[in-house]
Amino acid sequence: MGKRDRERGAGRVRRMLVGVLVLALLAGAGVAWQTGWAERWWDELRADAGTPDPAAVAPPSTVDIPPVVVPAALAPAADGAAALDPAAVRQALAPLDSPDLGRHVIAAVGPLEGTGLTYEAAEGAGVAIPASTTKVVTAAAALFLLGPERTFATTTVLDTSGTTPRLVLVGGGDPLLARSPGRPAGGATYDPARADVRTLAKRTARALRRSGVTTVELGFDDGLFSGPSVHPSWKPEYIPDEVNPVSALWVDEGRALPGRGAVADPALEAATAFAQALARRGVTVTGGPTRGAAPAGGTEVGRVTSPTVAQIVQRLIEVSDNAAAEVLLRHAGIADQGDGSFAGGQRAVERALVANGIDLRGSVLYDGSGLSRDNRLAPGVLVDVLRLAASADHPQLRPLLTALPVAGYTGSLTDRMDLGPAAGRGRVRAKTGTLTGVTTLAGIAVDAHGHLMAFALMADRVKKVKGLPARVAMDNAAAGLGACLC
Incomplete structure (x- = not known):
């Protein structure tokens, strides 16, 4: 719209x-509903299901407890x-x-x-x-x-067959993948915890260090989706105000950081953000991220998972x-x-x-x-x-x-x-x-x-x-x- x-x-x-x-x-x-109290209360009840129900605990023999009267339906x-x-x-x-x-x-x-x-x-x-x-x-x-429980994983795959190990960031079509941990600001009464590339970089760097890898070339694979990323019937002004080019790999739904203008290539933006996070974790990235399919024989070294479809x-x-x-x-x-x-x-x-x-x-x-x-x-x-x-x-x-x-x-x-x-x-x-x-x-x-x-x-x-x-x-x-x- x-x-x-x-x-x-x-x-x-x-x-x-x-x-x-x-x-x-x-x-x-x-x-x-407006305050969210009812929903938090329901979830807390479900999360606390393992705690004994006080009503199910027998009272001391010296206590005379009257029967519970169930009120009429409201x-x-x-x-x-x-x-x-x-x-x-x-x-x-x-x-x-x-x-x-x-x-x-x-x-x-x-x-x-x-x-x-x-x-x-x-x-x-x-x-x-x-x-x-x-x-x-x-x-x-x-x-x-x-199915309501389905999730989508964003992964990193390592190929060590070349002179310099090649690490590929693979988009799994997580619509809510973020740059960094935390829920976004906004008026939604519910926002699920999101996967993010900073956490993925942390996990990937830890795995690379265990393998003795400190320097990598970085690629990114956004090939899960096909066809045009923008529907030809959409009005031009809808981009980026209402939606960004659809991608199997993006962060913050393809939106740029404040003050940086529109994102022309959401997958490249995601890979760049990942590379910066990886560098902060002590892994050297040679050159810039390049688009390409993940190697079939590569080894998965990191993974973060989206919220469920529900x-x-x-x-x-x-x-x-x-x-x-x-x-x-x-x-x-x-x-x-x-x-x-x-x-x-x-x-x-x-x-x-x-x-x-x-x-x-x-x-x-x-x-x-x-x-x-x-x-x-x-x-x-x-x-x-x-x-x-x-x-x-x-x-x-x-x-x-x-x-x-x-x-x-x-x-x-x-x-x-x-x-x-x-x-x-x-x-x-x-x-x-x-x-x-x-x-x-x-x-x-x-x-x-x-x-x-x-x-x-x-x-x-x-x-x-x-x-x-x-x-x-x-x-x-x-x-x-x-x-x-x-």
Whole structure:
């Protein structure tokens, strides 16, 4: 998305049942979500599982302990299979009739479990430019094809066959590889611990010293991905404001250090940063880094590993991370097509959807982030993808649902849905999408009856001067689903 259209982004990946997920939607849990306390508390409980539960320890025989009375449920159990009232859904979505949204507004709503749609509206073509709601599809395909626990390693390989030992830095497609340890500053409620080239240099230098190697030539291998690094349909101004040339080897998503301008070659930038870190560890690097494939007979001497796919998905959905989405698209292409390009990733996503019984309805996607204005997506596809992620048959997709920002509290919805029905805040989780003339939302909501629904709302002919009012109108419609008696 262009700089003026950038989505504002501010948690943790937890594999939880949909029922637990729904509790996080309730407005009463909003503050806990906003502060991150609830998520830290959950993770601390899991991490401390080996500690004896005080409730399981028998009291002294001299103590008379009354029986524990379990309080009544605070809210009715959420029901994802309950039929929705079409008239009530239509009334909740009345804000979609706003002229601010332009002449092409399409939408789909249905129960989170099951098939079919309670509400479907399409004026003209039944597909629209999805913008960043594309990331919902990309993330689901990556989780399906790669698995939530998959990680990506950045390694160093040593070849001692020449006069001077040659060390090669090999990119494994870690989208979050950093220059140095630590989490980046920012507003995200969750940022996983990242691998970094400084740590890799430390491990590599230690291994080289053990082998008696103090001087090396340095190469770098970024050949895991193929095809163009920039999609031809992206606007030129998107580089580097919204994304950098996609690479299997980069640091800080291809961004330069402050004051150094754009990075023309992300892999070379990563290799240069690694060489500097290696030199600080006492290893002499002769000449500059050169691009080339790692030797087949080389010995691995260092390795750092990325966060899991589930953790990467958590971050990319919450803050709408274009770079991470494009890297995951290419990994999906390698896993399914043996082709780590835009085209290979697109074919992999399409096959993953069709293999799971999702009708594409004329949809076509060209990238993983949604920056391409050539993308077209039917709202019913987004609803079906969200249903797939909620299905008991696909627990590996659950991180997609837990990553969705909470309306009014987290991620790209932190400061949204504050002008519509108050009950919508905390009861809606959704991925936003924004480009010039385009505003979209796709996610899940729990209404006042506890009925769970999936929805997708799309408008792609918004006048430029109506961008903000259009977004408010769409937010009000989504909030209406959370507030309605559907």
